[in-house]
Amino acid sequence: xxxxxxxxxxxxxxxxxxxxxxxxxxxxxxxxxxxxxxxxxxxxxxxxxxxxxxxxxxxxxxxxxxxxxxxxxxxxxxxxxxxxxxxxxxxxxxxxxxxxxxxxxxxxxxxxxxxxxxxxxxxxxxxxxxxxxxxxxxxxxxxxxxxxxxxxxxxxxxxxxxxxxxxxxxxxxxxxxxxxxxxxxxxxxxxxxxxxxxxxxxxxxxxxxxxxxxxxxxxxxxxxxxxxxxxxxxxxxxxxxxxxxxxxxxxxxxxxxxxxxxxxxxxxxxxxxxxxxxxxxxxxxxxxxxxxxxxxxxxxxxxxxxxxxxxxxxxxxxxxxxxxxxxxxxxxxxxxxxxxxxxxxxxxxxxxxxxxxxxxxxxxxxxxxxxxxxxxxxxxxxxxxxxxxxxxxxxxxxxxxxxxxxxxxxxxxxxxxxxxxxxxxxxxxxxxxxxxxxxxxxxxxxxxxxxxxxxxxxxxxxxxxxxxxxxxxxxxxxxxxxxxxxxxxxxxxxxxxxxxxxxxxxxxxxxxx
Amino acid sequence: xxxxxxxxxxxxxxxxxxxxxxxxxxxxxxxxxxxxxxxxxxxxxxxxxxxxxxxxxxxxxxxxxxxxxxxxxxxxxxxxxxxxxxxxxxxxxxxxxxxxxxxxxxxxxxxxxxxxxxxxxxxxxxxxxxxxxxxxxxxxxxxxxxxxxxxxx
Numbered sequence: 001x002x003x004x005x006x007x008x009x010x011x012x013x014x015x016x017x018x019x020x021x022x023x024x025x026x027x028x029x030x031x032x033x034x035x036x037x038x039x040x041x042x043x044x045x046x047x048x049x050x051x052x053x054x055x056x057x058x059x060x061x062x063x064x065x066x067x068x069x070x071x072x073x074x075x076x077x078x079x080x081x082x083x084x085x086x087x088x089x090x091x092x093x094x095x096x097x098x099x100x101x102x103x104x105x106x107x108x109x110x111x112x113x114x115x116x117x118x119x120x121x122x123x124x125x126x127x128x129x130x131x132x133x134x135x136x137x138x139x140x141x142x143x144x145x146x147x148x149x150x151x152x153x154x155x156x157x158x159x160x161x162x163x164x165x166x167x168x169x170x171x172x173x174x175x176x177x178x179x180x181x182x183x184x185x186x187x188x189x190x191x192x193x194x195x196x197x198x199x200x201x202x203x204x205x206x207x208x209x210x211x212x213x214x215x216x217x218x219x220x221x222x223x224x225x226x227x228x229x230x231x232x233x234x235x236x237x238x239x240x241x242x243x244x245x246x247x248x249x250x251x252x253x254x255x256x257x258x259x260x261x262x263x264x265x266x267x268x269x270x271x272x273x274x275x276x277x278x279x280x281x282x283x284x285x286x287x288x289x290x291x292x293x294x295x296x297x298x299x300x301x302x303x304x305x306x307x308x309x310x311x312x313x314x315x316x317x318x319x320x321x322x323x324x325x326x327x328x329x330x331x332x333x334x335x336x337x338x339x340x341x342x343x344x345x346x347x348x349x350x351x352x353x354x355x356x357x358x359x360x361x362x363x364x365x366x367x368x369x370x371x372x373x374x375x376x377x378x379x380x381x382x383x384x385x386x387x388x389x390x391x392x393x394x395x396x397x398x399x400x401x402x403x404x405x406x407x408x409x410x411x412x413x414x415x416x417x418x419x420x421x422x423x424x425x426x427x428x429x430x431x432x433x434x435x436x437x438x439x440x441x442x443x444x445x446x447x448x449x450x451x452x453x454x455x456x457x458x459x460x461x462x463x464x465x466x467x468x469x470x471x472x473x474x475x476x477x478x479x480x481x482x483x484x485x486x487x488x489x490x491x492x493x494x495x496x497x498x499x500x501x502x503x504x505x506x507x508x509x510x511x512x513x
Numbered sequence: 514x515x516x517x518x519x520x521x522x523x524x525x526x527x528x529x530x531x532x533x534x535x536x537x538x539x540x541x542x543x544x545x546x547x548x549x550x551x552x553x554x555x556x557x558x559x560x561x562x563x564x565x566x567x568x569x570x571x572x573x574x575x576x577x578x579x580x581x582x583x584x585x586x587x588x589x590x591x592x593x594x595x596x597x598x599x600x601x602x603x604x605x606x607x608x609x610x611x612x613x614x615x616x617x618x619x620x621x622x623x624x625x626x627x628x629x630x631x632x633x634x635x636x637x638x639x640x641x642x643x644x645x646x647x648x649x650x651x652x653x654x655x656x657x658x659x660x661x662x663x664x665x666x
Contacts, residue, residue: 437622
């Protein structure tokens with residue numbers, strides 16, 4: 001229960017080292033945005049690789065500083081565009097990438113050694129990353145120099161977003177393969193982005209988002225250590241992704257508590273010595289689930305406030321949602337306005353001048369301590385269950401989130417939680433906004449390209465590489481080299497994931513309300 | 514407690530609960546909405562069967578038949594509704610289950626919503642629709658299903 005005001009007596013732990021000092025509560029850099037602004041990274045992908053490539057070039061021309069790929073649902077589920085289950089879904093929620101050829105088209109004319117690229121892909125992440133690495137290599141980029149982020153966080157898929165293919169154990173193996181491969185071959189690439197974003201979008205509280213995400217992080221660290229990696233060889237490249245939701249101070253406190261907890265966990269639980277292993281770096285995205293269909297222009301205001309919280313909380317990169325996202329994927333005009341929102345905060349508001357400007361506020365410090373304590377307790381509960389994979393199998397985080405989501409919805413229904421334009425201050429004359437529509441013809445075009453590819457590539461090479469992949473999957477050992485081979489022969493994503501499905505089997509959730 | 518005749522009269526006067534199938538077709542895994550609706554319908558006294566994720570139209574219609582539901586609720590957020598919903602309606606017709614009412618919820622543009630209603634969908638709900646409205650719409654749909662097939666409860 002919140003009080004009406006806070007004072008010195010509320011800050012029970014006055015120990016607060018400067019920004020850039022362990023445990024980094026106040027930020028991972030001493031001078032923060034004075035040294036370098038956050039990366040403005042707008043998530044985009046729709047229709048075809050050609051269309052999306054055009055949007056990327058446009059966004060870069062408009063001053064965006066990093067790219068972020070949204071893949072369509074068939075790609076996220078490891079199906080080619082011409083698979084029966086892809087019907088009606090191709091190019092709808094993102095860009096279809098069924099093979100190396102699509103990946104090459106997607107980044108044509110974009111300097112992959114200069115622009116950092118983030119890819120939101122999870123179950124088939126290792127295969128899609130292989131496509132990206134081969135595309136970069138073919139363009140002459142040095143793998144040791146390219147930089148970007150693979151989302152690759154399968155645990156939050158079982159917990160929240162539910163785009164899983166394989167059961168937890170082989171999925172965790174694939175994640176560990178990418179972490180191991182990255183530590184050796186792509187030292188500037190983040191092989192994973194441990195994500196609370198989707199947990200929050202599924203209806204969790206800020207505390208649940210924080211606790212489950214950090215506990216997921218612990219699980220990945222444990223698997224990598226089990227593989228034989230040394231903590232400081234991979235931990236510096238673990239990155240995070242949090243939501244930026246409505247409650248302004250709670251969100252800032254969440255990022256601060258997260259940094260403090262992670263630093264402490266890495267040092268004390270895992271014995272990290274390298275400071276970079278202890279620094280929690282994160283991307284933030286404003287809350288898609290806070291956007292409303294009613295009075296869509298209000299979404300611009302919500303997004304600006306949420307983005308401000310992310311910046312005051314010390315984010316390393318940021319995506320701001322477009323006002324039309326309760327309706328469809330963003331149109332060009334709405335996407336530009338979302339980018340401009342970040343630019344106004346960065347260049348006009350002055351909040352970039354001082355690091356952790358709210359640090360020392362009684363209220364913020366109290367919230368930070370409370371979130372830290374709550375998350376510690378939740379992490380302990382999951383430890384006692386035997387870890388996150390076990391907790392997921394028991395439906396623990398899923399159940400906690402459903403409950404929180406239903407409770408919030410009931411507050412909205414009763415008017416206890418106000419959503420402007422939806423349950424208060426409604427208006428009848430909402431003017432329709434223009435939205436992006438994806439033509440069904442995209443599906444046919446992608447299918448045509450795949451048929452052509454299967455005709456022109458060397459199918460004997462493809463069969464050889466898929467057989468080798470299947471064999472390697474049956475044994476221990478890192479699958480990345482086999483995935484890179486298969487990708488180079490233009491095996492499709494569907495074929496690669498199909499081979500892995502044969503060996504690993506698939507996962508299905510027990511449906512519960 | 515009751516003698517036989519009284520009991521039978523009571524049962525025929527009390528309608529058996531409405532049975533609803535809540536389904537998530539397509540590849541999308543965002544089930545927050547489907548679960549909230551399922552829970553709200555259950556709290557309103559209905560018997561709710563939730564299919565879980567990634568159900569094909571065939572699986573949904575088969576489940577509706579087996580579970581003997583009056584209403585099917587489809588939750589679709591991915592934009593695949595124009596491919597999926599007509600197929601569900603077609604399968605219901607093929608199996609002679611014309612009384613079963615279909616309600617769709619999700620990110621459905623106005624134009625598509627009208628189109629789905631013309632094709633036979635009982636109601637379409639867009640983001641922000643109050644739960645109360647959805648619950649009463651399911652009740653109405655179930656009543657209409659029962660009118661169309663009075664032999665069934």
